[in-house]
Amino acid sequence: MYDLLKVATRVENENAFKYGLSTLHAWIRFMEMILHISYNLGFKKWSATTPENRQLKEDKKNIDKPRQGSGNRNDGNTARRFFQNYQCSAEITEIDEELIKRLYVILQTMSSGLPINAEKLVNMH
Known part of the structure; x- marks a missing residue:
């Protein structure tokens, strides 16, 4: 994934496309990605290795705590x-x-089911 030229020139396995794309899961995973990045902003490292950083991360994770008996609140409606x-x-x-906002546009585009003009997305500001 780090070599964008290699990714762009890769030959696609057409057989893999028959499974489709779960846009519902994309909404949830994008939201969880933002939340997890947010947890580490206080110390700007990939993982919390010191006690201070672990405490900062735990304090920040309080925004993502499930309610008692409710399970995980990270569902499609919450993500939307x-x-x-x-x-x-x-x-x-x-x-x-x-x-x-840009992730939101990508998610809306993926979920629309309409033909996409990729050139317009590239030039979007």
């Missing part, structure tokens, strides 16, 4: 609201608002 309210999500997570 997270991205629809990208300004609020950016403020809470301290992640760049523009990044969350």
